[in-house]
Amino acid sequence: QKEVEQNSGPLSVPEGAIASLNCTYSDRGSQSFFWYRQYSGKSPELIMSIYSNGDKEDGRFTAQLNKASQYVSLLIRDSQPSDSATYLCALPHITGGGNKLTFGTGTQLKVEL
């Protein structure tokens, strides 16, 4: 089993709808999770991080973490065409004091007018 798994999509939602992106992970010891957004041909940019079970909200974005079920999700409310991108889930691994990130392969989101 891969360490981090995401459905590659594309996930298509109409403008104004809620987009739900999911990520499952295999390491029960994982303590924190990141969601990155990547526009086509561009570099990943961090949009959310979550460390505790439950929900974390930041504007139109909500990250949800369920450690017992080993999944983390990202909800985007009032989806806009500018949200169309690939969303990457990432787990940090503390290796020798550094911070290696293991990424999922990403879910492509398309927000349609």
Place this chain on the structure above:
Amino acid sequence: EAQVTQNPRYLITVTGKKLTVTCSQNMNHEYMSWYRQDPGLGLRQIYYSMNVEVTDKGDVPEGYKVSRKEKRNFPLILESPSPNQTSLYFCASSRGRSSQGAGETQYFGPGTRLLVL
């Protein structure tokens, strides 16, 4: 402006011709890393560095070298590039040791698109 820069942004080369992709950050970060991104495979770590003169292999180090002589710079070297190294490469940096395994935000450079013929 806090940033990670990479050069060149685009590069076409031929098999066996040594090349270097430079990476520089101005945030005084201890940790720097190189990733490659390929369709269907996502981002995979090539090498990382925890500080000056401290480097280690990531998940896909074969065919690559790195060095960390200065804190701000972390060049990626392809001694003898091959077509399977055609990819999109990202450099990233972050603060070093995090508390209680929380992880640190990584900041990515703009990417270098490499084509090896």
